[in-house]
Structures are given as structure tokens and as C-alpha cells.
Amino acid sequence: MQRGEVMALKIWVARNNDTLRIIADQKCISIDDLIKLNPSIEHPDQNIAGRLVNLPFFTESDMRQVAIPPTCHIPTDYIENWIPLTSLETMADTEYDVLIVGTGAGGGTMLWRLCEQWRNNGKRIGIIERGNIVMPTHGRNLPMMNRTRLEQYYRYISKPLQGSYPEFIGAREVICLGGRTVFWDVVASRLNLPLLPDWPISVYEMDTFYNIAERVMNVTDEYVRGSTLTEILLDRLQQGGFPESIYMPIAADIHPTKFGEVHGDVFFSSFSLLAKASFLRPFDLAINARAVQVLFEQGKAAGVKVMSPDMSSYILKAKTIVLSTSTYETPRLLLHSGIRGEAVGHYLTNQVYMLAPGKVNRSDFTDIPGNLGILIFGTPDRPYQIRLVGPNGYDWYPSSQEKPFLEELDILLQCFGRITPRYENRVVLNTDRIDAYGVPEIEVHFEFSEEERSEIQKMVESVKRISSVADMTLGEICLVPTGDLHHTSGTCRMGDDPSTSVTDLYGQVHGISGLYVADNSVLPFIGSGNPTLTTVALAIRTADHIVTQA
Structure with missing residues (x-):
């Protein structure tokens, strides 16, 4: 230190067993300077635990000579969207081992x-989507959504199915990333x-494949357990002649966050699988x-x-192609491509869909009744499925909106009746109506x-019995327009016989x-159940088969 130069000091509280020599070694300070x-x-090796020790900080010359750390490296790489996209021009220069058409339940699962x-080989996988991006997740995962807003947005995004009038008047298409x-x-x-x-x-x-599908979709029956609205009504149903009543299985990730993991997509959609695939x-x-032609x-x-959209045309080459474009679009694409097997487009099936609104007395339940989710499986005597949901429909939102106290709670019975697959129920091309891409529209x-x-009348009688057992005041029962229910299937049904299957x-x-189908259209019969879990399970099975053939 130069004569007249100021030294800044700082104070250190000695710890257990500290000595001046130990502190000098730890702080990289000269022992002589520390003694001064x-x-x-008294002694540099004296135990000074708890005493105040003067440490040199910096001299003025030290401060002038101290090195400034280098500037941190800031990455300049970026992506243009929250999900990485590839141009068709780039994809046209690649030959894919597997090319998937459609990003709904089947396509997302396949990917x-x-x-x-x-994951550890050089196989090339491509996937294309006819629509644009309208949401980054299931609508129920967005905090600004509630049941009413989601239904309104669905009506805006979805479009009436061309060629469905008048026999399938309620049918609509959802054309966007993630599909339905x-x-x-x-x-x-x-x-x-x-x-x-x-x-x-x-x-x-x-x-085997249901188990895998339930795991990847986070299927649980815990979502409504403990809700008095569910518990009390479930007990009434099971004791009142409907022992097949169960907690409704929901595809919802309700596990708590651990180790900083993000659980952003509580309710399952194809985006859950796109995200898993991307990592x-x-x-x-x-x-x-x-896609206009296979x-x-x-x-x-x-x-x-x-x-x-600008009508530019591209050929995407692939060794294996998987069509996951919907019960309507997959047969349309096959037929337009000249693949005209006897069963293509035939055996279209859906379900009779009936709604029965009702009310239960609010005082029968606790201060916080919770949500209602009960599934009544079909039986040989009652081959239809009934769900009880509420209050106020599928109002399963962690919403902060205020919920007023009501004397009665609105609940809804949803009834699904089976429709037997028949050859005459079908999707065909209408060559008199050509869309902007040169593809004939369909006719249902x-x-x-x-x-x-x-069987509809039998469903009505069951609903009346359920309302009596559940102590529910029943409102006006109505049939939903044919085709409105998104359980359509069967138009590319699987089977051993090419004359009755696709x-x-x-x-x-x-x-x-090398040409596969993985969407609802392969399901040969769905009875009265929801098809999505089965579509995912079969897509997993098909993917595993493709892997063995590669």
C-alpha cells in the first residue's frame, strides 16, 4: 500500500474454531496484513470464535486495477412461433419415413x-394440419374461458359440414391444430x-393399450371424488337400481406440481401429445x-x-402415410385418391344424443357442493350410456367468477344411445360440388x-327413473340434432374382410x-361410449405396428 493511500475495511465475525491464520487462508489475505x-x-493461531475481525477490502489502487467480468453471451437464436413449424417448401425436399395427416386425437397420438x-434413430417424421392455430391448448385450460364462452368460441371456429343437410343437419367440422x-x-x-x-x-x-392411453392422457376418476353433489347422487343411484354408476373418468392432470415441473395442460388435448413429442x-x-390426394x-x-392457401401445390414423399383427418375427411381423401374399396365411406355411425335438464335441492348438499360427474354404463338390458354433469353443464373451470347462492342446482343428464353400423349409412363424394382445392365435397x-x-323411448323411461331415484326435478327432454354429437365413426372401419372393412x-x-388410418373412422362399433380413449389406444397400437415394420 502506498503512503497516504486509503484502505477500505470490512468486518468479519469469526466462526467456531476460527483463527487469524484460518481466516487468512480462506480469504486469500496475507497473514501479516491481517495481524497488523x-x-x-494476541496470536495468529488463537481461537477467536465470535470476535470481530478487521479484513482488508480494497485499496484505491486495487479498485482501479480490479478486472471487469466479460459480458454474458446472450443467445440470438429464435423460433417464429411457440410451436416449431416447417414450411411446405422444406417438407417437399424431404422423404419421410412416416407422414401423418391430421393433428387431432389420432394424429397427435401417432406422432x-x-x-x-x-427417439434415438434417424427416422424422419412429418405431420401436417389442414387448419391454422386457434388455441395453444384445450379451451378449458385457458383462465378466461368458462363453459358459455367455450361453447360460443366453438360455434365460431367450427363450420357446418358441407353435404350434411338434411339427414345429418347438426354435423360440424373443427379444422385447426389439435382438431376436436x-x-x-x-x-x-x-x-x-x-x-x-x-x-x-x-x-x-x-x-394393454387402454392402460397406456389412460396413462398418457392422465385419466382419473378422482376429479369429482369428495364433492357432495357427486357423492350423494352417486349413492342414491347405486342404491336405487343403477349399480353400474361410477365416478366419471376425466382426462385431467390433477397431480400437484413437484420439483418445479409445469402442469399447464390440466385437461387433455392433442397439444399434450405434441408437447411430449417435441421434447x-x-x-x-x-x-x-x-392434403388433396394420397x-x-x-x-x-x-x-x-x-x-x-395460396393454391401452391407440393408433393410430400413418404414411405408410410397415416391418415388422421376425421370420420368425414379420411374417406373423402381415400375416395378422391381412387381408393374405392367396397366399405370406404360406408357404415357411418354415431349415437342418439338426448338431453334431460333437471334441478336438485341445494339444501341437500354442503355449503360447497362441488362439481357433478357420474357415468352410468350401458348394460345388456339398458344398452345406452347416461352421464350426470353439473352444476350448470360442464362448468369444470377453476374460475374466479362469482357464483351466486341458488336454492336449486341445475344438473344435466346426457344420454347416448347406440346406433348399429349399417352399409346404407354412408359418406359419398358429390362430384357436382367441388371445393376451392379441387376436391369434391361429401354428401351424408x-x-x-x-x-x-x-330405443329412444326406453331412454326416456330410464331418465325418468333416474330423476326419481336422484330426487331430481326433471325439465323438458330433447333430442340433439343428428350429427351434432362428435362421436361419428365407422367410415374406414377395421376388420379382416375387405368387403366389409377398409x-x-x-x-x-x-x-x-404403408397406408394407415388412425382416427375415429376405424372404429367398427362404439355402442354408447365415448370414442376418444379408444381412438388413442388404437393409434398407439398402430404406431407400435409401424415401428415393427420399419
């Missing part, structure tokens, strides 16, 4: 499973397979990409002709059988190697 600054301490199985899973009701029940005649896959094998391995995703050579899939032919009409038992189109 602390003349009251995730292939990425999981092929952006709006679906998140009820994830297994189909009651013993009630479905000639289901082509064994119950034992289906259990497993690279893949290419293009939106606003309309290309094949000598009985083998070769690629897909795709058009952009559909009607109830006499058996299905008579694909084999792994979803591969009869007669065309």
Missing part, C-alpha cells in the same frame, strides 16, 4: 408414440367391448396444409399431394332404424402397403 489490522488479537419409439380435442368434453371412458358384437381385437390386448426428438410440422405406386404408399346419407327409434386390424388400408 487486528493488534488486539407422440413414434417419437417415443424412435381443443373442444372435446374430456370424458375418457373405455368402450363396453362385451356389448359390441364382433369387436375385432381381444379384450386382453385392448386392456423427445425432432419432427416437421406444417399448418394450413390441405399417392401410391404398385400398391404401396408413396406420398401426399398437399396445397397451401343417414337415418335411424326402427329399433333405434324405439383397414386390417392394425389400421392398414386393405390392398395398399
Whole structure:
């Protein structure tokens, strides 16, 4: 230190067993300087625990010579969207091992499973979506949504299905990234397979893939457990002649956050699977990409002709193609591509959908009655499924909106009646109506059988009995317009016989190697159950089969 130069000091409180020598070693300070600054301490090896020790801080010259740390490196890489997108121009320069068409439940599942199985190899996977991005997750996961707003937004995003009038008047299409899973009701029940005649896959094998699907979709029956609205009504139903009543299985991630993990997508949608896939391995995703024709050579899939909104045309080459474009669009694409098997577009099925609103006395439940979610499975005597939801419909939102105290609670009975697959219920091309991309629009032919009409009355009687057992005041029962329910299936049904099915038992189109279907259209019969969980389970099974064939 130079003569006249000022030294700044700082004070250190000695810890247990500290000595001046130990402190000098720890602080990289000269022991001689430390002794000079602390003349009251008799010996450098004396235990000075708890005493105040003067430490040199900086001299003025030290301060002038201290090194300034280098500037931190700030990355300049960026992505143009919250989900990485690939241009069609780039995709046209690649030959894909698997190209998936459609991003709904089937397409999203197929992408995730292939990425999981092929995470450490060089396989090239592409996926395209006809629509744009309208939401980044299931609508129920957005804090500004409630039931009414979500229904209103669905009516804005979805469009009436061209060619559905008048026989399927309620049908609508959801054309966007994530497809219908952006709006679906998140009820994830297994189909009651013993009630479905000639289901082509064994119950034992289906259990394996149902288990995987339930895990990846976070299916739980815990969502409404403990709610007095559910507990009391469930007890009334089980004691009153409906022992098949259960807690409604919901595809909802209700696990608490651990170790800083983010649980942002509580309610499942295809985005949950797109996210999982994106962290497993690279893949290419293009939106606003309309598939107009499947290309094949000598009985083998070769690629897909795709058009952009500006009508530019691209050929995306692929060794394996998976169509996941919906019960309406998949047969449309097959038919327009010249794939005209006897069953393509036929055996269209859905469900009779009936609503029965009602009210229960508010005083029967606790101060916070909670949400209602009960599922009554179909039985051989009652081959239809009934759900009890409420209050106020599917009002399952962690919303901060104020809920007024009501003397009565509105609940809703949703009834789903089976429709037997029949050849005459079908989707066909209407060559007199061509869309902007040069693809014929479809025409839907559909009607109830006499058996299905008579079953509607049986459903009404069951609803009346349920309302009596549940001590519920029943309102006006009504049938939802045919086609409005998004449980359509069967138009590319799987089976062994090419004369009555479109694909084999792994979803591969009869007669065309490497062309698969993975959406609701492959389901040969759904009875009265929700099809989504089964579609996901079968898509996993098909993906695993593709992996074994590669």
C-alpha cells in the first residue's frame, strides 16, 4: 500500500474454531496484513470464535486495477412461433419415413408414440394440419374461458359440414391444430367391448393399450371424488337400481406440481401429445396444409399431394402415410385418391344424443357442493350410456367468477344411445360440388332404424327413473340434432374382410402397403361410449405396428 493511500475495511465475525491464520487462508489475505489490522488479537493461531475481525477490502489502487467480468453471451437464436413449424417448401425436399395427416386425437397420438419409439434413430417424421392455430391448448385450460364462452368460441371456429343437410343437419367440422380435442368434453371412458358384437381385437390386448392411453392422457376418476353433489347422487343411484354408476373418468392432470415441473395442460388435448413429442426428438410440422390426394405406386404408399392457401401445390414423399383427418375427411381423401374399396365411406355411425335438464335441492348438499360427474354404463338390458354433469353443464373451470347462492342446482343428464353400423349409412363424394382445392365435397346419407327409434323411448323411461331415484326435478327432454354429437365413426372401419372393412386390424388400408388410418373412422362399433380413449389406444397400437415394420 502506498503512503497516504486509503484502505477500505470490512468486518468479519469469526466462526467456531476460527483463527487469524484460518481466516487468512480462506480469504486469500496475507497473514501479516491481517495481524497488523487486528493488534488486539494476541496470536495468529488463537481461537477467536465470535470476535470481530478487521479484513482488508480494497485499496484505491486495487479498485482501479480490479478486472471487469466479460459480458454474458446472450443467445440470438429464435423460433417464429411457440410451436416449431416447417414450411411446405422444406417438407417437399424431404422423404419421410412416416407422414401423418391430421393433428387431432389420432394424429397427435401417432406422432407422440413414434417419437417415443424412435427417439434415438434417424427416422424422419412429418405431420401436417389442414387448419391454422386457434388455441395453444384445450379451451378449458385457458383462465378466461368458462363453459358459455367455450361453447360460443366453438360455434365460431367450427363450420357446418358441407353435404350434411338434411339427414345429418347438426354435423360440424373443427379444422385447426389439435382438431376436436381443443373442444372435446374430456370424458375418457373405455368402450363396453362385451356389448359390441364382433369387436375385432381381444379384450386382453385392448386392456394393454387402454392402460397406456389412460396413462398418457392422465385419466382419473378422482376429479369429482369428495364433492357432495357427486357423492350423494352417486349413492342414491347405486342404491336405487343403477349399480353400474361410477365416478366419471376425466382426462385431467390433477397431480400437484413437484420439483418445479409445469402442469399447464390440466385437461387433455392433442397439444399434450405434441408437447411430449417435441421434447423427445425432432419432427416437421406444417399448418394450413390441405392434403388433396394420397399417392401410391404398385400398391404401396408413396406420398401426399398437399396445397397451401395460396393454391401452391407440393408433393410430400413418404414411405408410410397415416391418415388422421376425421370420420368425414379420411374417406373423402381415400375416395378422391381412387381408393374405392367396397366399405370406404360406408357404415357411418354415431349415437342418439338426448338431453334431460333437471334441478336438485341445494339444501341437500354442503355449503360447497362441488362439481357433478357420474357415468352410468350401458348394460345388456339398458344398452345406452347416461352421464350426470353439473352444476350448470360442464362448468369444470377453476374460475374466479362469482357464483351466486341458488336454492336449486341445475344438473344435466346426457344420454347416448347406440346406433348399429349399417352399409346404407354412408359418406359419398358429390362430384357436382367441388371445393376451392379441387376436391369434391361429401354428401351424408343417414337415418335411424326402427329399433333405434324405439330405443329412444326406453331412454326416456330410464331418465325418468333416474330423476326419481336422484330426487331430481326433471325439465323438458330433447333430442340433439343428428350429427351434432362428435362421436361419428365407422367410415374406414377395421376388420379382416375387405368387403366389409377398409383397414386390417392394425389400421392398414386393405390392398395398399404403408397406408394407415388412425382416427375415429376405424372404429367398427362404439355402442354408447365415448370414442376418444379408444381412438388413442388404437393409434398407439398402430404406431407400435409401424415401428415393427420399419
